[in-house]
Amino acid sequence: xxxxxxxxxxxTLSHTYPVAVWGEGITxxxxxxxxxxDASGGAAVSCLGHGHPEVGAAxxxxxxxxxxxxxxxxxxxxxxxxAAHLVDRAPQGISHAYFVSxxxxxxxAALKMARQYFVETGEPQRRVFxxxxxxxxxxxLGALAVGGNEWRRAQxxxxxxxxxxxxxTYAYRNRRADETLEAYGARLAxxxxxxxxxxxxxxxxxxxxxxxxxxxxxxxxPPPGYFARVREICDRHGVLxxxxxxxxxxxxxxxxxxxxxxxxxxxxxxIAKGMGGGYAxxxxxxxxxxxxxxxxAGSGLFQHGHTYLGHAVACAAALAxxxxxxxxxxxxxxxxxxAAMREDLVARFGAHRHVxxxxxxxxxxxxxxxADRGTKEPFDPARKLHARIKxxxxxxxxxxxxxxxxxxxxxxxxxxxxxxxxVSRADVTEIVDRLGAAVDAALAE
Ligand code: PLP
Numbered sequence: 001x002x003x004x005x006x007x008x009x010x011x012t013l014s015h016t017y018p019v020a021v022w023g024e025g026i027t028x029x030x031x032x033x034x035x036x037x038d039a040s041g042g043a044a045v046s047c048l049g050h051g052h053p054e055v056g057a058a059x060x061x062x063x064x065x066x067x068x069x070x071x072x073x074x075x076x077x078x079x080x081x082x083a084a085h086l087v088d089r090a091p092q093g094i095s096h097a098y099f100v101s102x103x104x105x106x107x108x109a110a111l112k113m114a115r116q117y118f119v120e121t122g123e124p125q126r127r128v129f130x131x132x133x134x135x136x137x138x139x140x141l142g143a144l145a146v147g148g149n150e151w152r153r154a155q156x157x158x159x160x161x162x163x164x165x166x167x168x169t170y171a172y173r174n175r176r177a178d179e180t181l182e183a184y185g186a187r188l189a190x191x192x193x194x195x196x197x198x199x200x201x202x203x204x205x206x207x208x209x210x211x212x213x214x215x216x217x218x219x220x221x222p223p224p225g226y227f228a229r230v231r232e233i234c235d236r237h238g239v240l241x242x243x244x245x246x247x248x249x250x251x252x253x254x255x256x257x258x259x260x261x262x263x264x265x266x267x268x269x270x271i272a273k274g275m276g277g278g279y280a281x282x283x284x285x286x287x288x289x290x291x292x293x294x295x296x297a298g299s300g301l302f303q304h305g306h307t308y309l310g311h312a313v314a315c316a317a318a319l320a321x322x323x324x325x326x327x328x329x330x331x332x333x334x335x336x337x338x339a340a341m342r343e344d345l346v347a348r349f350g351a352h353r354h355v356x357x358x359x360x361x362x363x364x365x366x367x368x369x370x371a372d373r374g375t376k377e378p379f380d381p382a383r384k385l386h387a388r389i390k391x392x393x394x395x396x397x398x399x400x401x402x403x404x405x406x407x408x409x410x411x412x413x414x415x416x417x418x419x420x421x422x423v424s425r426a427d428v429t430e431i432v433d434r435l436g437a438a439v440d441a442a443l444a445e
Contacts, residue, residue: 018030018031018032018034018394019031022051023038023049023050023051024049024050024051025049025050025051025420025422026038026039026049026050026419026420026422026423026427027050028050028399034397035397036394036397036398036399037397037398037399037419037427037430037431037434038050038399038419038420039398039399039400039417039418039419039431039434039435040399040400040401040416040417040418040419041273041274041278041418041419041420042278042399043215043247043273043401043418044214044215044247044248044252044273044274044364044401044416044418045273045274045277045278046277046278046420047250047251047252047273047274047277047321047325047330047420047421048277048279048321048324048325048330048420048421048422049420049422050278052277052279052320052321052324054320054324055277055279055317055320055321055324056279057320058316058317058319058320059279059280059313059316059317059320061316062078062312062313062315062316063313066312067312067313068308068311068312068313069312070307071305071309071310072305075310076310076312076315078312078315078316078319079099079310079312079315081319082097082099082315082318082319082322083096083097083099085319085322085323086271086284086286086322087286089256090257090269090286091257091259091260091264091265091266091269091286092265093265093267093288093289093290094265094269094286094287094288094289095287095288095289095292096286096287096289096292097284097285097286097287098113098284098285098287098302098309099282099283099284099309099310099311099314099315100272100282100283100284100285100306100308100309101281101282101283101306101308101311101314102138102272102281102282102283103137103138103143103244103246103247103270103272103273103283104137104138104139104140104143105138105140105283105306106246106270106271106272106283106284106285107137107138107140107142107143107146107208107244107246107270107285108138108140108142108143109270109285109302109304110242110244110268110269110270110285111129111142111143111146111205111206111208111242112142112302112303112304113268113285113287113291113302113304114129114205114206114240114242114267114268114291115127115205116295116299116302116303117240117290117291117294117295118205120294120295120297120298120299121294121298123202123238125202125203126202126203126204126205127203127205128161128162128163128164128199128203128204128205129145129146129163129164129204129205129206129207129208129242130163130164130165130166130192130195130196130199130204130206130207130208130239131146131147131148131163131164131165131166131207131208131209132148132165132166132167132168132169132208132209132210132213133148133150133165133166133167133168133408134148134149134168134170134213134216134217134220134406134407134408134409135147135148135149135165135168135208135209135210135213135216135244136148136149136152136210136214136215136216137208137210137244137246137270138246139152141156141159141160141161142161144156144160145160145161145162145163146163146208147216148165148168148216149216149405149409150405150408150409150410151405151409151410164195164199166188166191166192166195167188167191168213168217168220169185169188169213169220169221169222169223169226170213170217170220171184171221171223172356172357172359172368172376173376173407175223181223181224182223182224182225184223185222185223185224185225185226185229186225186226186229188223188226189226189229189230189233192207192230192233193233193236193237196233196237196239201237201238201239202237202238204237204239205239205240206234206239206240206241206242206267206268207230207233207234207239207240207241207242208242208244209230209241209242209243209244210243210244210245210246210247210248211227211243211244211245211248211249211257211258211259211262212248212253212258212360212361212364213248214246214247214248214364214416215247215401215403215416216403216405216406216409217406217407217412217414218359218360218366218367218368218403218406218414218415218416219359219360219361219364219365219366219416220359221359221360221361222262226262227259227262227263227264228262228263228264230264231264231265240267240268240291241264241266241267241268242266242267242268242269242270243259243266243268243269243270244269244270245257245258245259245269245270245271246270246271246272246273246283247273247364247418248361248364249269249271249273249274249275250271250273250274250275250322251274251325251330251331251334251362251421252273252274252334252362252363252364252418253334253338253360253361253362253363253364254331254334254335254338254361254362254363255331255362256331257269258361261361265288266286266288267288267290267291268285268286268287268288268291269285269286270283270284270285270286271283271284271286272284274321275318275321275322276314276317276318276321277317277318277321279317279318279320279321280311280313280314280316280317280318281314282311282314282315282317282318325421330421330422331421333421333422333423334362334363334421335362337363337419337421337423337424337425337427337428338361338362338363338364338365340425340428341363341365341417341419341428341431341432342358342360342365344428344429344432345358345365345367345417345432346358347432348432348433348435348436349367349436349439352439353373354369354370354371354373354439354443355367355368355369355370355373355439356368356369356370356373356376360416360417363417363418363419363420363421363423364416364417364418365416365417366414366415366416366417367414367415367439368406368412368413368414369385369386369389369412369413369414369415369439378406378407378411378412378413379413381404381405381410381411384404385404385413385442385443386402386403386404386413386414386415387402387404388442388445389402389413389415389438389439389442390402391442392437392438392439392441392442393434393435393438395438396434396437396438397434398431398434398435398438400415400416400417400435400438401415401416401417401418402414402415402416403415403416415435415439417431417435419431
């Protein structure tokens with residue numbers, strides 16, 4: 001356990017955190033010898049598991065050659081190779097990668113690129129973003145402003161730029177009984193268009209969305225056809241489509257990019273988490289030719305920058321992670337083990353009186369907890385069921401990613417699962433078994 005006299009400002013000041021000392025495969029060990037199955041990849045980060053020797057070796061080689069060279073003086077071979085690797089496999093139209101140190105920075109850069117695009121192309125009156133409720137795009141001020149997580153936003157509201165929020169894709173709660181999934185998706189897309197028309201479409205810079213919703217409401221899947229309509233609407237009104245695949249991307253849902261399954265390509269896309277798998281802090285904004293072309297024809301630069309852009313060791317880590325995922329065919333395992341996880345979740349929770357929904361794609365799935373399955377009434381938020389489940393899971397050697405505020409930032413509880421892509425069938429069984437025990441223990445408290 002950490003010393004009570006810690007000088008680290010931890011996330012929760014009253015909590016004593018175990019000290020993580022060792023990671024191997026899907027397991028993390030603490031200083032007291034306890035082992036935890038990492039069934040959430042931390043926060044959907046550790047896609048290759050912990051301690052992969054090839055990633056470590058690639059990072060060491062890069063450190064021995066060169067750790068850091070500021071991007072205003074140099075490019076590096078490793079950044080060039082990583083960009084080429086990503087662009088080769090990116091959605092149509094993506095031509096460049098801008099390397100940052102995480103998801104919030106990737107989103108922040110995407111928002112600024114989108115704004116600068118319209119300044120360069122003679123539409124400086126475009127000044128607001130439209131995004132969705134129950135979303136998360138990062139904790140820096142720009143990303144927080146477009147995010148729709150009420151709890152995270154509330155106390156910082158005076159510092160946040162204006163953004164308009166439309167409904168999330170949350171079929172379990174918001175699809176009408178007489179509506180097909182397709183019709184529900186069409187209704188949500190129509191709401192986006194109505195919002196653009198109300199705000200004044202020529203004042204909107206972009207529509208921002210997680211392709212599959214992540215931490216805030218737990219693996220919210222887009223209904224079929226929704227993103228195709230969204231793409232059309234954005235095009236009709238000259239609005240950029242900015243996808244946030246920081247959590248759901250880089251293989252987590254079974255394809256490298258979640259938007260591949262929707263048949264759409266964004267103008268800008270943020271990636272992070274699974275990109276470097278936790279071996280180094282890295283993220284990227286993937287940029288379309290259209291935007292790079294406007295910068296080229298205009299000011300000739302993107303007016304932004306951080307000290308650690310394109311950090312060579314982080315790039316080496318990400319390139320190694322991506323190379324191993326591809327070489328070892330791990331996305332096939334994500335699809336197979338994702339199906340197995342769904343099977344086990346349905347077997348364990350499908351008839352559970354306090355589990356209302358099981359949802360998600362690939363190794364990115366969630367259960368939503370309810371007091372009453374019939375009415376979908378959530379538990380009293382004061383009970384903090386999500387925190388109890390996390391505690392009970394940790395006590396059983398299991399890391400999962402529970403969150404409260406699933407419905408509206410205040411009510412509702414869910415548990416997100418996002419294990420590394422290397423999980424075996426036996427691992428999946430163990431994860432769901434331990435989660436079942438943790439949920440029942442938390443409910444019994
Ligand atoms: N976007 C999404 C969808 C995320 O899930 C997150 C983090 O959870 C972020 C952005 C922010 O990323 P980071 O925490 O690396 O800044």
